[in-house]
Amino acid sequence: MSQAYARRPVCGRGADLLAVEEPLEIRVNDRPLAVTMRTPGNELELALGFLYTEGIIAGPSDVVTARLCTDTPNVVEVRLTGPLDIEARNFYTTSSCGVCGKASIDSVRVHSHHLVQHDTTVVSRQTLATLPGRLRKAQRGFERTGGSHGVGVFTPSGELVLAREDVGRHNAMDKAVGASFQRGQLPLSGRIALVSGRASFELVQKAWVAGVSVIAAVSAPSTLAVDLAAEAGMTLIGFLRGDSMNVYTRPERITD
Structure with a gap:
């Protein structure tokens, strides 16, 4: 099986360690x-x-x-x-x-069997602010190459349950969901999902299918991601950077 990282030459200055695709x-x-x-x-x-x-x-x-x-x-x-x-x-x-x-x-739409709109999970702003740093520490691939996306699954108290990386953000989410599937931990009720980049429609949909009620992103969401989160009854957070964040849907799950 191929390795996850490989070196490629850089013109005029040796080689870089890159994520394998x-x-x-x-x-x-x-x-x-x-x-x-x-x-x-x-x-x-x-x-x-x-x-x-x-x-x-x-x-x-x-x-x-x-x-x-x-x-x-x-x-x-x-x-x-x-x-x-x-x-x-x-x-x-x-x-x-x-x-x-x-x-x-x-065929793009996949509907969840989990009624996440009734999930009573709450998480504090202070806890949310710590999640990107905790996920970043678990992103060994990003640390080595700068070329991988990460997905972390957390408890409402901020404990990292698992983290997965991949060059494809959707693959990182599928790996996290697949790991939870193998562990018998689906649906992911009472869990917070964090993505290291933007929140696209497909990532919100995959999180919804997995039973996640709160999903956060370090970067921006798309319009379809916000619309789907609202339809599903999910809490969607974007631009989670330090103490700053934008809450787009179901803000009652975020406490001060």
Whole structure:
């Protein structure tokens, strides 16, 4: 398996350590389903998180086996207990886009089975202000290369439950969701999700599907991200930098 980092020459001054970007094919029931450009590592988490956030699986009982192929590089095979019950389409996701290759606008929307609008989780502004620094300390890939996105899952008291990185922000979220899936920790009720960059529609949607009621971003959200958070009953926070933050939806979950 490829390493997550590799050196490449820089004209006139040695070499830089860069995050590796390689394709990963996800096969389900012997059928090629998706190809995503990702940083090597945590492949099973990525595959299971992708299948969960795309609504293809709903729980561990839906999965018979998930394995990284030893004879074919960069391929994960997942076998389900039942048939692959989705519309006929393949996914091709780049490191910057997690919804590319879907066959229609309708297929972009994945609805959550979790009623996050009723989640009574609250978190203080003071705790929120500490989260970016705690996630940054866990981002070893970013520290080494400056080229990876991070997603952290926190308790309302600010404890880091897990962190995942990838060149694709959607892959980092899928890895975090997949790790929670493997640990039997879904839905992520009572948890705070933090993304190291901007909050896009796809990241908010994946967090919603995973049962997250509070999602924060270091950078800006998009209009669709705000609209989806409002529809889902999620609390969406942007520009979380030090003591400064913008709360776009459901501000009653943020305490002083």
